[in-house]
Amino acid sequence: MTQRRADRPITLISSRARFLAPAAIASAMLVRRGITVSAQATATPDSLLESAIVAMSELDSFAFHLTTHGGETLFMEGISLNEVTGSVERPNRFTATAEVSLIIATIELTMISADGRLWFTDPFGAAGSWQEIPLSDFADVDPTVVINPDRLLIPALSIIENPTVLGEEELEPGVLATRIDGTVDLSTVTGITGTPAAGEFGFSLPDQMPFSVWIDGESLVRRIEVSGPILPLESDSIVRRVDIFGFNEPVDIQPPS
Secondary structure, three states: OOOOOOOOOOOOOOHHHHHHHHHHHHHHHHHHOOOOOOHHHHOOHHHHHHHHHHHHHOOOEEEEEEEEEOOOEEEEOOEEEEEEEEEEEOOOEEEEEEEEEOOOOEEEEEEEEEOOEEEEEOOOOOOOOEEEOOHHHHOOOOOHHHHOOOOOOOHHHHHOEEEEEEEEEEEEOOEEEEEEEEEEOHHHHHHOOOOOOOOOOOOOOOOOEEEEEEEEOOOOEEEEEEEOOOOOOOOOOOEEEEEEEOOOOOOOOOOOO
16 A cells, blocks of 8 residues: 655645736735735726716715815806815705805805705805895806716716726825726716706816826725816816715705795
């Protein structure tokens, strides 16, 4: 009878194991050196965007901060928007506090949009007074389109053309997100159904704009940047940045009484 030698190890290595072994060794070396390998690093831009669209559609609420660089959000001559901080309560309500530059002064306004109506705090009225603003006062330009990211920029995630992953960035301490660059035809957003409901915005939207989105490890969109004018009077160099946070935190937006 033939005995098996105790000092001869028996190894069974599958073809898949042989294929994965170099990658496993490389990953182990990176971890030993303090370099983490994100699961998003190997994902395709299309799969990252698809996951982000699903994750964002499942939210009931979120907060945002809108800033502009290289220009101003210009609604009409002499009235521009500097920055906005606000919250969205789905399906169709949002509130925001905006810094607005007028011809003679800079003022702070709070706005509430609910069920297709729009109110602003009255800067010239008594404290706590509100005024409903007919959209016709803005020459048929609905200002909530360029302020509320749920109206235009978040729906645009589904129409990004030629998306490319640029890498992972730390947007703030402890918040890592994968950046994807591409272009969008914002004019097609009016044909998107779901949240928000499709509708005519009252002005011509650009058909090609550089578009960047940052997606975190939970597939939530943390930042969006879009370059170029949306409103007719804006400069060609304007860049809108929307930082998104406060996911599903309690929000109760009520129209003024």
